[in-house]
Amino acid sequence: MASIDSGGGDSGHKKGPGVKKAKKLSTRVDMTPMVDLGFLLITFFIFTATMSSPTTLPLNMPKDVDDPEQKTEVKQSGVLTIMLGKDDQVYYYEGQLEVSADKNNFKQTTFKGIRDVIINKKKEVIGRFNPATVDAEACETEKASAKKAGDPNWEKACEDMDFVVILKPNADATYKNTVDILDEMTINQVKRYAMVKVLDVENELIKATEATSKK
Amino acid sequence: MPSVKLPRKSTDTDMTPFVDIAFLILSFFIMATKFKPPETVTITTPGSVNSQVLPENNAVMISMDSLNRVFFTILSKKDKDVFDAIIKGINTSQNLGLTPTEMANFKKVYMVGVPFSGLKQVLGSGVEIPGEKLPGIPVDTANNQLVWWIREAKNAFAGKKLDYLIKGDNNSKYPAFEAVISALKKNDELKYKLVTSLDGIPDGTYLDQFNKRKKTN
DSSP states (O other), X not given: OOOOOOSOTTSSSOOOTTOOOOOOOOOOOOOHHHXXXXXXXXXXXXXXXXXXXXXXXXXXXXXXXXXXGGSOOOOXXXXXXXXXXXXXXXXXXXXXXXXXXXXXXXXXXXXXXXXXXXXXXXXXXXXXXXXXXXXXXXXXXXXXXXXHTTOTTGGGGGGGTTOEEEEEEOTTOBHHHHHHHHHHHHHTTOOOEEEOOOOHHHHHHHHHHHHHHHO | OOOOOOOOOOOOOOOHXXXXXXXXXXXXXXXXXXXXXXOSSOOOOOEESOOEEOOOSXXXXXXXXXXXXXXXXXXXXXXXXXXXXXHHHHHHHHTOXXXXXXXXXXXXXXXXXXXXXXXXXXXXXXXXXXXXXXXXXXXXXXXETHHHHXXXXXXXXXXXXXXXXXXXXXXXXXXXXXXXXXXXHHTTOOEEEEEEEEOOOOTTSHXXXXXXXXXXX
């Protein structure tokens, strides 16, 4: 029978004096290099693993319509127009733009300040809410959609119906500004907002403000 | 005095369970890692509070980088036929005169970043142009080529759900974004998804209150 001579003394013949006994080798393998490599790979994969997967912000745009009858009308009292300019500056006015010697509602702020402006305007519109004057049909659809969305306060859903934010990024605004302001709409739960091209009058006002602030 | 002899214990610890766990974690990370597709241009997306996940299949991605160049990417993992359909459509509508081999090369292009006139060269040579040298797709009002790409994608994905992803860099300017939107609008596509990274919801805001109300009920 073929067998491995493990160096035991009793394998047939007796070894003579002077014949050295083969050393018994340990069957244990040194695992250290393997463990080293294992941990190296672990660290590599931990570092390359992308834990923060990208998310998406849904954006729905209105269809371009030329027919004035199809255009959405909004109440002037509930409108807040926000314009985005150069160097992360935000400009806004409430209702209709009025710039004259005695009245000026064109104001400047930053991305930090705009949130309070939106919240205050929203509160103001909600405070003015009068159930008697509201479009009952639109109010009901609003309530139904809020109920569907799981809002426990769905009964109050149409109180801010007249609140509309108009976003007007100008040519100097960055994409980040645009996304930030859209995000601000989500954060402040503004249901009605639209992204519109900036008017020339407004653009001139922004340019004028930029010029004065530089001095 | 009789001394108590303590048995000498081996200092060797049994590493087996330790190694077991190490390799378990290793295999988990190997399985869980998803390698990003090779990015020809680097785009840092802005953050938003929205937590909706990004669809990675059946979508077209329009990217804008910090130099306001526009790129077009088709995301279709299973159905590779859409690539053929799109390039064939572009070839006929723009009279590019591409050969079948050139059209077959289109599948390998991850990001389209050249005008129609440069397409033949890119597909013919098979040599990848480094990201910084790509001119981008022209999107100005006089020559908005993105409109054609979207039209062909719309035809190729007909009957299937198709998402329009817009991925913009923090520093790209608004006019580029506006041009992309106008190209989509010309194809009567009004719903888009902007690619963002996740941000936390600021405390005390309307959204924060809304989420808390939902939780308590």
